[in-house]
Amino acid sequence: MVLFAAAQNAMAQAHVEISRQSQEEEVAALDAVGRAIGTLRDAIERSPLPRGRATLTELSGGGLPPASLLIGWREVPDDSMPGTYATSVVDILALADELLKQHRAGQAVRAVTRHRGRPNEVAFVRWLSYIARHKNLRLKHGTLAAWCNVATESVLDAKDVEVILRNTPKPLKAPPAPR
Numbered sequence: 001m002v003l004f005a006a007a008q009n010a011m012a013q014a015h016v017e018i019s020r021q022s023q024e025e026e027v028a029a030l031d032a033v034g035r036a037i038g039t040l041r042d043a044i045e046r047s048p049l050p051r052g053r054a055t056l057t058e059l060s061g062g063g064l065p066p067a068s069l070l071i072g073w074r075e076v077p078d079d080s081m082p083g084t085y086a087t088s089v090v091d092i093l094a095l096a097d098e099l100l101k102q103h104r105a106g107q108a109v110r111a112v113t114r115h116r117g118r119p120n121e122v123a124f125v126r127w128l129s130y131i132a133r134h135k136n137l138r139l140k141h142g143t144l145a146a147w148c149n150v151a152t153e154s155v156l157d158a159k160d161v162e163v164i165l166r167n168t169p170k171p172l173k174a175p176p177a178p179r
Helices: 002-019 023-046 089-106 119-134 141-152 158-166
Strands: 055-061 064-072 084-088
Touching: 002 119, 002 141, 023 089, 084 089, 119 141, 119 158, 141 158
Parallel strands: 064 084
Antiparallel strands: 055 064
């Protein structure tokens, strides 16, 4: 049963892997987000938008009780009312920049960088091998090949799996937990 669950997880991770943008597209998209954050933060700092002033607003949703938020463009005063959160757009942009850095650092290693002719099989074998190791399952290459053949309707043998695992660029790491 543990092996079946590992195979299901490997299949899900393999699907995510082969659906990803190319590495160049990912880097370019994240760079564009970083530039946009920096550009907006710089524009607010150079603008005549007021410092030290804020507007009180209510946040609600998601079945949670409403929360009071004192929000301004920059330099929101700390002397807010008890039970009220205070922040600025510039502070939120700084947080967004930090989240972007964390996202880049936490991105899953690519399982498929070679073997472009069979990315489903490569991703599945790499993820099943990774998951099995972390669950202390000792799977031989022939067993990995058999599971891959069933899951992806392919025809791999133990030697194919050996080549896939030998030619991997970096060890995989667990994908980020959903939030």
